[in-house]
Amino acid sequence: MGKEITPRLQDYSQWYLDIVKKADMAENSDVRGCMVIKPYGYSIWEKMQAGLDKMFKDTGHTNAYFPVFVPKSMFEAEEKNAEGFAKECAIVTHYRLKNDPQNKGKLMVDPDAKLEEELVVRPTSEAIIWNTYKKWIQSYRDLPILINQWANVVRWEMRTRLFLRTAEFLWQEGHTAHATAKEAEEETVRMLNVYADFAENFMALPVIRGRKSEGERFPGAIETYCIEALMQDGKALQAGTSHFLGQNFAKAFDVQFSGKDGKLDHVWGTSWGVSTRLIGGLIMAHSDDDGLILPPRLAPIHVVIVPIFKTEAELASIAAVAEKIAGDLRKLGYAVKFDNRDNQKPGYKFAEYELKGVPVRIAIGPRDLENGTVELARRDTKEKSVKQVSEVAALIPSLLEEIQQNIYQRALNFRNSMTTHVDTYEDFKKVLDEKGGFVLAHWDGSKESEAAIKEETKATIRCIPLDAASESGKCIYSGKPSVQRVVFARAY
C-alpha cells in the first residue's frame, strides 16, 4: 500500500519526511521554502498554543499583536540585532502592481509605486515592539509590561525542512519590559522554566536548561537561555529560547522611565519564543517506524474507536456500544473519534491511526458484542488487551496518563544513554562520530576554542547547563582550565 514509511535506521531524514507527509501534518507548498500546515498538524499546534498560552497567562502575560512589517530604519536601530538577521530578511519595496503593457494578461511591479522607505518583513519583532513601548512607558508605574504575541515570522532560509526550518513559520514571542535588571533576569529564567515545563509535561520531551555561549547568543541579547532536546538520531534540537536583553533595545529605541526617585533610567527587557519547530521535535523524539507517536496531552484525537462489521445491522449494534463509550469519554474531556467509514477495512484503519499517532485505539467486533468486551490497544507499546465494555471508559484516563509518562521516560532513558562524559579531544571526536548524542566536556570559555571545535567536528556548544555541578578540569581543545562541563552536540 502507498503508506510505507522509510525505516529510521535506513534514512532518518526520509523517515521524518515520510511521517510528516503520511500522517497528514504538512506539505511543501508551491511557494518556495514555505509549508502548508494541514489540519492534523495544525491541530497539534493548537494544542501547543493552548497549553503555552495558559502558562503565559498564569504568569501574568497578556496577548497583543504588532505589525508584520518593520520600516528599515526602525529595524536597524539595534545594530547587533539588525546585523544578525540582515542576511535572511525579506523586504517590501513596492506597494502596487499594474498590467504589463509588454505582456498581455500579466502583471508587473509598478515602478511608480516604490516605497519611500523599504519595509522589512519581521524575522522577529523586537524593533517594532520596543519602538512602541517607548510610547507606552513614562514611569515605573507603567512597568512591567508583560506581552506575548502569536504570529508568523519570515527568515529567508536557503535550505528548508518541513517544521524544522521554513522561510515562514509560526511562533509566539514574548516581549517584556522591567524597571530593574534583576526583575528582567528573573523573567528570563521564569519563562525558560515555563518552556522546560511545557516540553517535559506536554511534549513528554526531556530538556536540558542552559545558557548559550557568546557565539550562539541571540543578536542584541546580553544573555540567551535555552532548552535543548535530543532527537532519536543523536542530534540536538533547540526547543526554546529566552533572552535577557539588558538595556540594549531600550537604549536603541530610547525607552526611559522615571523611577520613584524621579531619576530617568533605561528600561530592562526580555524576549522569549518557541515555534512550530516544536512539532518537528515532537516527531523526531518519539515516533517509530510505524509512524507518529503523540503524547496524549498534545494528541488531537485521544481515542479512536474502530468497528469491525459485515452488515449494516452489525454496524448499528456496534455503533450503539461505541457511542456510549465515546459519550462517557467526551464527558471526561477526551477527544474521541468513532470511525464508521464502510469503505476501509479495519486493518487499514488500524495502520492509519498508528501512522497518525492516536494514543489509544478501541476495536469492537461481533465477538466483542457477544462477550460484552472491546479490544484496547495503546500506540506507544502496541500492546493489546481485552476489556469489559462496562469498565473501559473508566480505564482510559489512567491509561492516557501512563502513556504520557511512558513516552517521557523512554525519551529520558534514551537521552541518558546518549549522554557521554569525555575528557580528551580524541574521545570527543570518537563519541561524536560513532555514537552522537550529548557530549559533556570541559571548555575554556573562549570563542576561539568553540569556533575551532565547531570547524573541526561540526559540533556546537548547545548550552552551558544551569544545574551542572561545578567541576574543575581542562578544556578538551586548549587544555586551559575550566570550571564546569558544557553540552556539545551536532544539532539541527
Next chain:
RNA sequence: CGGGGUGUAGCGUAGCCCGGUAUCGCGCUUGGUUUGGGACCAAGAGAUCGUCAGUUCGAAUCUGGCCACCCCGACCA
C-alpha cells in the same frame, strides 16, 4: 550563494541513448464479492510529457534559453 540532480495523470514512475501522440503501480469513479492487521474482481475517468524557441514531414525523445523543485556544502529557530 557554490557543486550535483530531476521535471511525464492527484502521487510514484517506464519510455528519451536509437524521433512516429505515452507504460505500470497507488489513488479516484461505478458495480459486485469482502471486512478481528494496510481486501479482491470487473468496467471506467484522468497527461496540451515544466516552459519558450529551434531542427524535422513528424519531438516526451535531438539542440538552446528560461523556470521550478530536490540533494550535498556555507548560514540559521
